[in-house]
Amino acid sequence: MVDLSLHILDVASNAFKANATLVKIDIEEKEEYIHITIEDNGCGMNEEELKKVTNPFFTSRTTRKVGLGIPLFKQTCEQTGGSLTITSEVNVGTCIDAWMNMHSIDAIPLGDIGESIFVLVTNPYDVDVVATIRFKEQEKVQFKLDTREIKIILDGVPFSEPTIMVWLKEYIKSNLS
Amino acid sequence: MKTLEELKKIREEAANKINLRTAKNGYRIVVGMATCGITAGARPVLAAFVDQVAAKHLDNVTVTQVGCIGECAVEPIVEVYDTEGNRTIYAEVHEPDVETIINEHIMGGKVVIEKTIEVIKSKKEEVL
Ligand SMILES: Nc1ncnc2c1ncn2[C@@H]1O[C@H](COP(=O)(O)OP(=O)(O)OP(=O)(O)O)[C@@H](O)[C@H]1O
Ligand SMILES: [Mg+2]
Numbered sequence: 001m002v003d004l005s006l007h008i009l010d011v012a013s014n015a016f017k018a019n020a021t022l023v024k025i026d027i028e029e030k031e032e033y034i035h036i037t038i039e040d041n042g043c044g045m046n047e048e049e050l051k052k053v054t055n056p057f058f059t060s061r062t063t064r065k066v067g068l069g070i071p072l073f074k075q076t077c078e079q080t081g082g083s084l085t086i087t088s089e090v091n092v093g094t095c096i097d098a099w100m101n102m103h104s105i106d107a108i109p110l111g112d113i114g115e116s117i118f119v120l121v122t123n124p125y126d127v128d129v130v131a132t133i134r135f136k137e138q139e140k141v142q143f144k145l146d147t148r149e150i151k152i153i154l155d156g157v158p159f160s161e162p163t164i165m166v167w168l169k170e171y172i173k174s175n176l177s
Numbered sequence: 178m179k180t181l182e183e184l185k186k187i188r189e190e191a192a193n194k195i196n197l198r199t200a201k202n203g204y205r206i207v208v209g210m211a212t213c214g215i216t217a218g219a220r221p222v223l224a225a226f227v228d229q230v231a232a233k234h235l236d237n238v239t240v241t242q243v244g245c246i247g248e249c250a251v252e253p254i255v256e257v258y259d260t261e262g263n264r265t266i267y268a269e270v271h272e273p274d275v276e277t278i279i280n281e282h283i284m285g286g287k288v289v290i291e292k293t294i295e296v297i298k299s300k301k302e303e304v305l
Pocket of ligand 2: 068069
């Protein structure tokens with residue numbers, strides 16, 4: 001993957017398959033590091049699955065023999081001297097905790113995080129998304145979006161309505177710059 | 178900066194449109210968004226479809242995402258379903274292809290043959 005935002009989109013999407021109803025993404029950006037947590041309340045993994053999940057040859061998918069999302073993200077973090085750890089409990093949920101050292105020459109940029117948040121927020125599985133970003137620039141307001149608040153305003157109008165979709169996209173973009 | 182306050186207004190307009198809509202369902206555009214798709218560039222493709230659909234006021238067209246379609250070698254994959262549920266699968270769809278698919282297929286009703294998965298795959302086989 002060329003940037004962190006793509007890893008975040010990919011790994012957070014695992015929550016959709018895990019039958020979660022909520023996925024929380026938190027990004028803390030500092031001069032020296034980026035700390036990302038992705039937490040869901042889906043089916044979770046047992047100890048054995050958890051041990052195997054960072055191995056690319058473990059997957060519960062049926063369309064391809066290897067699962068790549070988590071091993072790739074872990075590799076990205078570790079090549080900078082950072083880390084990726086997973087905690088998970090069956091029927092409770094899963095939490096990915098990732099650190100990337102931004103001073104490493106192997107660090108990759110955050111990328112277009114707005115577009116990833118947009119894609120996650122408009123997921124067709126009706127999974128709620130909470131995203132928070134604390135930027136390294138002191139003057140920049142922190143970003144916070146909670147689809148549960150948006151759903152209250154939309155009052156039954158689906159996210160998939162073209163005008164709503166494009167508004168959300170612009171809303172996310174404008175609140176990130 | 179856009180605020181949620183504004184969304185209330187947009188919501189009213191969208192709700193009215195839904196009520197006025199007569200045609201049951203228009204086209205449905207589905208972008209494959211698993212690891213393989215994301216790596217190949219599916220995210221900006223989905224964003225471009227959303228922009229095009231809104232810019233051209235294609236109110237009865239929905240754009241959505243799906244997990245792995247199982248065609249990792251020719252991602253990004255885009256499926257187009259028409260009103261009768263007929264499916265066209267496009268492969269190796271990148272940003273410049275989005276407008277072509279919108280203009281020719283969604284607005285013109287004509288499948289973009291050269292971007293269909295069948296054609297893309299057979300071209301690959303010729304090379305091999
Ligand atoms: N949040 C989660 N909740 C429950 N199970 C998970 C979660 N994340 C990953 N898993 C399990 O770990 C496996 C591997 O995940 P990973 O993202 O690495 O690959 P994948 O999703 O199977 O395929 P892809 O390469 O498309 O990402 C999944 O198939 C699933 O069984
Ligand atoms: Mg995955």
